[in-house]
Amino acid sequence: MRFSKLTSALSMSATDVLSTFTARSNAFSIDPSEWAFLNATLGGRLMQAIPVAQPCFSQGGGSNQTAFSDLQTHNEDHIFRSNHFGAYENTNWETCQSTGDECLLDWTDPTNPTAFATPQKCLLGNIPSYYIDISGPNDVKAAFNFANQTGIRLSIKNTGLWDGNFGSLVRLLHAQLTLNETFIPDGCSASESGMTAITIGAGQQFRTIYNFAKSNNITVVGGADPAVGASGGWVMGGGHSALSVTMGLGVDRVLEFKIVTPDGQYRTANRCQNQDLFFALRGGGGGTFGVVLESTHMASPRVTIQAVLGQYTNTRENSVQLMKALAGNAVQLATDGWGGYITPPAGAAFWANPVLNATEAKHSASGMVDAFASVNGTTTFFTLDSFSDFYDMFIDQQPDPVGRPQVIGTRLIPSDKFDDDILIEAIISGMLDSDFSQITAVTPFSFKKFNGNDTSINPAWRTAIWQGARCLRVAVQTVLSYAWNFNSTLEDRVGSYNKVTQGMSIIRERTLDAAVYFNEADVYEPDYINAFWGEDNYKKLLAIKQK
Numbered sequence: 001m002r003f004s005k006l007t008s009a010l011s012m013s014a015t016d017v018l019s020t021f022t023a024r025s026n027a028f029s030i031d032p033s034e035w036a037f038l039n040a041t042l043g044g045r046l047m048q049a050i051p052v053a054q055p056c057f058s059q060g061g062g063s064n065q066t067a068f069s070d071l072q073t074h075n076e077d078h079i080f081r082s083n084h085f086g087a088y089e090n091t092n093w094e095t096c097q098s099t100g101d102e103c104l105l106d107w108t109d110p111t112n113p114t115a116f117a118t119p120q121k122c123l124l125g126n127i128p129s130y131y132i133d134i135s136g137p138n139d140v141k142a143a144f145n146f147a148n149q150t151g152i153r154l155s156i157k158n159t160g161l162w163d164g165n166f167g168s169l170v171r172l173l174h175a176q177l178t179l180n181e182t183f184i185p186d187g188c189s190a191s192e193s194g195m196t197a198i199t200i201g202a203g204q205q206f207r208t209i210y211n212f213a214k215s216n217n218i219t220v221v222g223g224a225d226p227a228v229g230a231s232g233g234w235v236m237g238g239g240h241s242a243l244s245v246t247m248g249l250g251v252d253r254v255l256e257f258k259i260v261t262p263d264g265q266y267r268t269a270n271r272c273q274n275q276d277l278f279f280a281l282r283g284g285g286g287g288t289f290g291v292v293l294e295s296t297h298m299a300s301p302r303v304t305i306q307a308v309l310g311q312y313t314n315t316r317e318n319s320v321q322l323m324k325a326l327a328g329n330a331v332q333l334a335t336d337g338w339g340g341y342i343t344p345p346a347g348a349a350f351w352a353n354p355v356l357n358a359t360e361a362k363h364s365a366s367g368m369v370d371a372f373a374s375v376n377g378t379t380t381f382f383t384l385d386s387f388s389d390f391y392d393m394f395i396d397q398q399p400d401p402v403g404r405p406q407v408i409g410t411r412l413i414p415s416d417k418f419d420d421d422i423l424i425e426a427i428i429s430g431m432l433d434s435d436f437s438q439i440t441a442v443t444p445f446s447f448k449k450f451n452g453n454d455t456s457i458n459p460a461w462r463t464a465i466w467q468g469a470r471c472l473r474v475a476v477q478t479v480l481s482y483a484w485n486f487n488s489t490l491e492d493r494v495g496s497y498n499k500v501t502q503g504m505s506i507i508r509e510r511t512l513d514a515a516v517y518f519n520e521a522d523v524y525e526p527d528y529i530n531a532f533w534g535e536d537n538y539k540k541l542l543a544i545k546q547k
Contacts (some may be wrong), residue, residue: 235282261290
């Protein structure tokens with residue numbers, strides 16, 4: 001589950017590592033006549049960006065009571081924030097963090113006037129100055145041409161969870177959602193047997209996609225955040241899901257990309273053409289190789305989901321005991337196909353299994369039941385008609401915290417490390433000492449990879465079970481996170497980043513060959529090449545990027 005959406009931070013990390021672009025100017029150094037010409041070329045779709053909180057400030061161009069009230073009500077709503085160009089899910093990415101320029105409310109109380117009343121000013125911070133609402137490949141070509149002529153730095157905002165660049169030109173994308181029951185990738189033999197597939201335009205979000213899947217009696221493997229776009233950084237960074245344990249990651253299931261590369265060419269990338277680009281797009285990072293306008297993914301038949309909800313009273317003692325017990329069952333649960341989320345701050349955990357029947361599920365999850373019983377907790381079993389039902393009943397009812405600054409760090413925990421008591425202790429203590437934490441069982445541990453379907457994600461994904469995070473996250477993935485507020489000092493903000501990096505240090509030392517999901521990584525990950533991709537994949541990606 002994606003928490004303090006480091007998508008921008010991680011997109012930034014991946015892009016900075018592989019990018020060949022160099023910003024030679026910013027939006028304010030470009031003559032207004034040049035902007036006017038670009039706007040005319042685009043049919044009037046060049047927009048000036050403003051921070052989402054600007055209407056709350058009397059100084060900085062705001063003071064719109066209706067918009068102010070709307071933001072106060074929906075400040076922590078994923079979809080609301082993703083629909084505003086001047087907003088990111090975690091507000092540290094709206095801020096110029098080195099100077100403190102920002103336009104933020106008090107996330108603990110959005111009505112607190114101390115944050116927005118005079119003498120507070122609304123400053124642009126890290127929000128791009130202009131953006132283009134893309135309607136097709138010609139708009140992207142115009143953006144690349146403008147960037148080449150002016151030196152303006154470009155960044156891509158699919159649904160806009162994290163990334164921003166002050167003074168840059170950003171392309172905002174929206175598009176279609178279609179089902180094809182006999183899909184054959186472009187350029188492949190027409191004699192091939194087609195497969196059921198869903199084509200997803202950039203900007204389409206998982207909440208809409210899951211509803212579409214349910215109405216068409218199919219299963220789409222996708223993320224936890226309702227506002228995440230399926231054709232953006234999610235799939236190009238790997239793309240995990242509660243179904244990934246048995247059905248694979250997003251990179252395993254994507255069949256084709258339509259992309260405009262920086263040379264202005266509109267290309268199709270799949271296993272039959274532009275294979276090197278297809279490899280790069282399946283794990284190389286969002287916004288790194290061009291602007292993806294759509295992607296096509298395998299659509300499986302609707303599957304019945306066996307689900308388990310575990311609940312307990314969240315005390316430190318209970319959480320320590322419970323997580324130790326669950327760690328002892330982690331390998332067996334992953335082997336049997338369980339994927340899910342353990343969230344100590346909520347005193348809850350839930351899992352989904354698409355391969356077992358109800359009787360098998362209860363037998364398989366007996367260790368889980370015992371773990372919750374040991375802390376006087378409860379477990380409840382459900383049989384659900386579809387993954388969409390599981391999403392609505394569980395995942396969507398426990399959304400990640402948004403509308404606040406937050407720093408995250410994660411690590412994928414290999415299956416052969418669950419007998420390392422020092423590691424397990426470090427994961428648990430790190431999580432319980434952070435502002436928010438979660439373990440996500442979202443790795444493709446029991447997925448049988450398709451022959452010839454090589455991806456550019458770190459191969460260590462295949463042998464991990466937990467992802468843990470601080471935020472902090474474990475894959476298992478561990479997730480750790482720390483937050484601050486609008487009036488925090490620079491020292492406090494730097495301290496939050498340091499806490500995450502330091503909090504992950506023992507976990508890194510005990511899992512030297514492990515992977516990191518760079519969409520949810522510590523932005524100061526010390527060995528990012530090996531952690532994000534692995535040395536061999538990185539060399540291939542760099543060579544493709546330099547073409």
